[in-house]
Amino acid sequence: MRWNGALIAGTLLLVVTGVVVTIASLTMLESAEGLSPDVAQPASAAHWLGTDDFGRDLLARALVGAQASLLMALAATAISMTAGVLIGTAIWTAPRRIREFALRIVEITVSYPELLVAVVLAAILGAGRWQLVLAVALANIPATARLAANLSGAIHQRDFVTTARLTGVPRRALIGRHLLPNMAEPLLIQLAASFSTGLVAMSALSFVGLGVQTPDYDLGRLLADALPAIYSRPLEVVGPTLLILLLSIGAMLVGDGLAAAADPRVTRRAPSTPRPPVTTRPAREQDSSASPATVEVRDLVVRRADGTPLVHGVSFDIGRGEILGVVGESGSGKSLTALSLSRLLPEGLTAEASRLRIAGTDLLGRPTRRELADAVAMIYQDPGTTFNPALRMGSQLTEVLRVHRGKSPREAREIITGLLEDVHIVDPPRLLRSHPYELSGGMRQRAMIAAALAARPSLLIADEPTTALDVTVAAGILRELARIRDETDTATLFISHDLGVVEELCDRVLVMKDGVIVEELSREQLRSGEVTEPYTRMLLESVPRLSATPGVGA
Ligand SMILES: Nc1ncnc2c1ncn2[C@@H]1O[C@H](COP(=O)(O)OP(=O)(O)OP(=O)(O)O)[C@@H](O)[C@H]1O
Numbered sequence: 001m002r003w004n005g006a007l008i009a010g011t012l013l014l015v016v017t018g019v020v021v022t023i024a025s026l027t028m029l030e031s032a033e034g035l036s037p038d039v040a041q042p043a044s045a046a047h048w049l050g051t052d053d054f055g056r057d058l059l060a061r062a063l064v065g066a067q068a069s070l071l072m073a074l075a076a077t078a079i080s081m082t083a084g085v086l087i088g089t090a091i092w093t094a095p096r097r098i099r100e101f102a103l104r105i106v107e108i109t110v111s112y113p114e115l116l117v118a119v120v121l122a123a124i125l126g127a128g129r130w131q132l133v134l135a136v137a138l139a140n141i142p143a144t145a146r147l148a149a150n151l152s153g154a155i156h157q158r159d160f161v162t163t164a165r166l167t168g169v170p171r172r173a174l175i176g177r178h179l180l181p182n183m184a185e186p187l188l189i190q191l192a193a194s195f196s197t198g199l200v201a202m203s204a205l206s207f208v209g210l211g212v213q214t215p216d217y218d219l220g221r222l223l224a225d226a227l228p229a230i231y232s233r234p235l236e237v238v239g240p241t242l243l244i245l246l247l248s249i250g251a252m253l254v255g256d257g258l259a260a261a262a263d264p265r266v267t268r269r270a271p272s273t274p275r276p277p278v279t280t281r282p283a284r285e286q287d288s289s290a291s292p293a294t295v296e297v298r299d300l301v302v303r304r305a306d307g308t309p310l311v312h313g314v315s316f317d318i319g320r321g322e323i324l325g326v327v328g329e330s331g332s333g334k335s336l337t338a339l340s341l342s343r344l345l346p347e348g349l350t351a352e353a354s355r356l357r358i359a360g361t362d363l364l365g366r367p368t369r370r371e372l373a374d375a376v377a378m379i380y381q382d383p384g385t386t387f388n389p390a391l392r393m394g395s396q397l398t399e400v401l402r403v404h405r406g407k408s409p410r411e412a413r414e415i416i417t418g419l420l421e422d423v424h425i426v427d428p429p430r431l432l433r434s435h436p437y438e439l440s441g442g443m444r445q446r447a448m449i450a451a452a453l454a455a456r457p458s459l460l461i462a463d464e465p466t467t468a469l470d471v472t473v474a475a476g477i478l479r480e481l482a483r484i485r486d487e488t489d490t491a492t493l494f495i496s497h498d499l500g501v502v503e504e505l506c507d508r509v510l511v512m513k514d515g516v517i518v519e520e521l522s523r524e525q526l527r528s529g530e531v532t533e534p535y536t537r538m539l540l541e542s543v544p545r546l547s548a549t550p551g552v553g554a
Pocket residue numbers: 304310328329330331332333334335336337346347348349
């Protein structure tokens with residue numbers, strides 16, 4: 001973690017104030033609470049802020065009261081953060097109907113101002129320290145729960161969570177490793193805000209008589225006691241007011257500082273991409289036995305919840321070691337077809353088929369997570385979202401080997417190091433030590449391929465794996481996919497908009513339009529332009545070719 005100005009200032013403010021009020025509550029209790037004959041004294045060297053009508057030192061009372069306020073605000077923050085984060089993350093692991101209902105409830109509760117809710121709760125619970133803590137904590141829970149729910153909802157869509165779900169990472173680990181670390185930054189800001197608003201709310205409630213009651217006191221109670229003498233002894237409000245300000249400003253500065261320090265994107269720069277060596281590794285042993293297709297899809301239909309079909313009964317096979325391209329304009333059903341094979345269709349969509357098999361795994365049955373991980377692995381479009389930014393690459397890349405193969409961390413590292421060398425990463429140990437943001441897009445995509453191959457899947461789905469990369473880096477990734485085809489018997493489903501790339505890489509191509517396969521072509525047919533469908537011809541003609549635009553400037 002890197003220190004920054006706000007973090008240093010906020011920590012100093014909180015630590016110094018915290019230490020001072022703790023020492024004061026240990027050493028100045030007698031002057032704060034004991035009666036003395038020096039009643040209603042003005043400020044002096046002995047009593048810096050003077051004394052009250054009972055001869056008690058006002059500075060000592062402010063400091064001791066601040067400790068009570070500090071502890072109560074900490075307790076309320078701990079309760080509201082724990083409950084809010086638990087509710088917010090649990091919502092996203094609940095079935096859809098329960099989640100929708102819970103989200104609506106959170107939305108409704110959040111629409112009431114926190115202070116108003118705290119006032120009502122304090123009135124219901126009755127006066128007293130713990131009632132006050134509970135009232136403020138409960139009033140803060142909806143805001144934290146909504147934030148946690150929104151954050152986990154967004155993270156749930158990310159590719160690394162999809163990968164973790166595909167590889168069968170248990171729900172608790174999913175929350176602990178993938179959701180919470182990626183919510184840290186906004187949650188830290190929320191924590192600081194909860195503390196700060198909680199402190200102010202408690203002081204306000206005590207001030208109006210709904211919180212701490214005499215003879216107990218906190219900063220709010222002290223302000224209320226000072227009010228009747230505000231004109232004769234104005235200094236009496238100075239201590240409590242200053243301490244409320246110091247503690248709440250300190251908390252906000254710490255929150256901002258932590259958020260800035262936790263955000264890797266503002267503090268690190270990606271190193272340049274190392275050039276891959278030109279040597280290739282020897283081919284892996286191949287199983288040359290004749291066998292049926294690795295992937296068999298018959299009459300696959302994907303529907304919306306209302307029954308509207310989005311993919312209309314497509315059928316195809318992919319042979320061992322074959323790369324099957326799927327092309328078609330946006331919305332033609334390419335991704336939904338692929339997601340049906342990994343059983344990762346978005347919520348609300350359902351798939352039916354008369355046959356859906358990957359290397360002996362029947363996807364129409366109920367394959368276990370492990371069977372699914374053995375059957376299929378995915379490479380996504382955007383290497384920027386493929387990995388969990390909060391974890392080192394080593395921990396993520398070895399996950400499937402540790403979770404599914406029961407490998408020790410050391411064995412898993414050795415295997416993944418070999419696979420990283422296979423995909424031409426020059427310094428695998430360094431990559432394993434890095435965080436994703438320290439790597440270039442090309443390195444992350446190579447690492448993704450290595451991770452996908454770690455499960456030795458029968459089918460590799462590459463959904464536009466080069467779209468987010470520049471041309472030379474993309475060419476390297478395509479060479480890796482061709483090498484996998486040549487050296488292993490993994491079948492590949494390669495989705496792309498780019499017919500030029502498909503023509504180079506794929507053995508066969510399916511052309512999709514409006515959820516239907518309109519044409520199937522061999523690579524040779526595609527190259528020679530031997531197409532029958534006007535739609536395919538249109539796609540071919542829309543491939544930008546420099547030679548087709550004479551006279552157009554760069
Ligand atoms: N979660 C969803 N709910 C409802 N409709 C969806 C959902 N996901 C996709 N669709 C619709 O299904 C159709 C096919 O989508 P799909 O993502 O498979 O297209 P695609 O060919 O992969 O497009 P792209 O190349 O843009 O990714 C589109 O009309 C899309 O709007």
